[in-house]
Amino acid sequence: MNIVRQRGWVFFVAEDVSFDGEKVGKWMYFFSDNEFVDNICKNAVLNNVVKEAKHTDAPSGVACFYLLYDDMEAHRKVIEYFIENNLIRKTKTGKLFNISFKLDSQTGAGEYGDDFHSEIKLDKFVDLNTGKWIG
Numbered sequence: 001m002n003i004v005r006q007r008g009w010v011f012f013v014a015e016d017v018s019f020d021g022e023k024v025g026k027w028m029y030f031f032s033d034n035e036f037v038d039n040i041c042k043n044a045v046l047n048n049v050v051k052e053a054k055h056t057d058a059p060s061g062v063a064c065f066y067l068l069y070d071d072m073e074a075h076r077k078v079i080e081y082f083i084e085n086n087l088i089r090k091t092k093t094g095k096l097f098n099i100s101f102k103l104d105s106q107t108g109a110g111e112y113g114d115d116f117h118s119e120i121k122l123d124k125f126v127d128l129n130t131g132k133w134i135g
Contacts, residue, residue, distance in 0.1 A: 001045050009054050012041045017051040019068060025103040025120075026064035027078050029087045031055065037063045040085060049081045050074070069103060069120060076133075079125050088122070096128045 004011040031037040034055075041053035041063055055063035065081075067074035082088050089097045100118030102111075111117075126133055 005057060008057050010038065010057050011054045012045040012052065014045050014051040019066065022105065023068040023070060024066060025069050025101050026066050027082065027101055029063045031063055032060040034059050044081060049077050069101065075125060079122065083131055096122060096131060098123050098128055
């Protein structure tokens with residue numbers, strides 16, 4: 001695994017990574033503990049959950065876990081990793097927030113906040129009330 005610090009980011013990249021640019025996207029985790037997120041990203045790559053992860057090099061920010069949008073097994077691995085490591089916030093009633101998968105092309109097009117609409121959300125994979133897999 002390679003670890004690269006560049007332009008405000010810390011990248012964790014497996015040796016054998018290669019992505020089709022049109023299909024690449026990420027599940028994101030917003031953090032407030034840089035040391036925790038550093039370990040989470042590093043372990044995700046070391047344990048083959050993803051081939052690449054990164055986080056902002058700041059005390060708080062965002063971590064991104066990369067995969068191809070049409071790789072359902074990869075989505076499952078990342079979502080399981082998120083659930084096992086409590087990376088998905090919950091509502092006051094204990095329901096998982098319906099987080100979104102975001103394509104890099106959407107980021108490149110400046111789709112943020114209200115301008116961002118995802119085709120792939122957590123509720124496609126798990127019951128938000130129970131955290132159990134659908135299907």
